[in-house]
Amino acid sequence: MNYNDFVGFDGNKELLSKDFDTFDSEFKLRQLFLHLSNFVLNSVCTFSKYEQKSLAVLPLKIAFESKIKVLLPQCNIRIKPKNKEFNICINSTNIINNYTSSKTKKLIIVNSKNLLPAAKLISHCFINNKMQLLIDKNLLFHEFVLEKLRKLHKDKEVKDLADSISIKQKDVCALKIYTSWKNIQRKNPNIQNEVDNAIKVINKGEFNQVYLIYPKDNDFTRHIPVFVDELKYKTYQIKAIPYSLRSIIRKNI
Structure with missing residues (x-):
């Protein structure tokens, strides 16, 4: 196994x-x-x-x-x-x-x-x-992020799409989120599979903002913007975003 x-x-x-x-x-x-x-x-x-x-x-x-x-x-x-x-x-x-x-x-x-x-x-x-x-561990991280987003965005529609999460609000562009538990290094993030999913979503036209969320780590503390030649004529935004789990420890101290 x-x-x-x-x-x-x-x-x-x-x-x-x-x-x-x-x-x-x-x-x-x-x-x-x-x-x-x-x-x-x-x-x-x-x-x-x-x-x-x-x-x-x-x-x-x-x-x-x-x-x-x-x-x-x-x-x-x-x-x-x-x-x-x-x-x-x-x-x-x-x-x-x-x-x-x-x-x-x-x-x-x-x-x-x-x-x-x-x-x-x-x-x-x-x-x-x-x-x-x-x-x-990807399921655990997905559920953790989903719960956090529902608490943070009570005025928005936060949906669990199984493989991803969507956040929608009236008159605001919808946001799609992919979660993955992997260690990200800024200089070599190794996120091509997730970027490919983002490109497909943006090309379909339903979302023009896609966030790729990973656990925050010592080498991954700030957002990483992602630019793709295939989408250079579209209005879009793709970001790799660190998501902190430290509150779990703080809450239990």
Whole structure:
């Protein structure tokens, strides 16, 4: 398996981005992952600011095991209410029992008709009887930028287009944004694929502004304007833009 595009953990092996902005320690990189994972796992669980900081001192595998422990039901048996059907969620029961029996041989009976949060999280990160959670880092960055833009531009229409993001406002030229998690060097940015996408979008005529957003890094702190001969007779704007993730650390201090 090619791990280059993923962050997370595979058993005791942690996949953390290296040499990235001010995220220069395992603690900060774990904190970053726990924060960003909220955007992808929000229907399953979320890590509070306190948890992001307190659990970042632990390897990610143990951090997620700790989160599962918090979510597990505290009681195995619930008394059946009068005149109400007792519904056991077989799916939840099997998932939780498989996970807990692999550790303590203790069975837990779950009587909820809905899949419990603990069972949901287990199904995401307990695979083939081992802890594993690998998430595409480009997806994490896309979701982070999308959420930030929605908060910054509440008066505009911010749309998630899966491969990109658009920002529209009445009587203002629409803006299209491509996100990508890669390390950019000013003198050799290596962004030709993204520039090619921008050219196609501008040639179609719906957008004349395209921003290419990447994580801010020590060598990439300012916008890089991109000029293309193919578009020299058009009114357009293409920029490579650094986007800071440092607020994640500041918010948790």
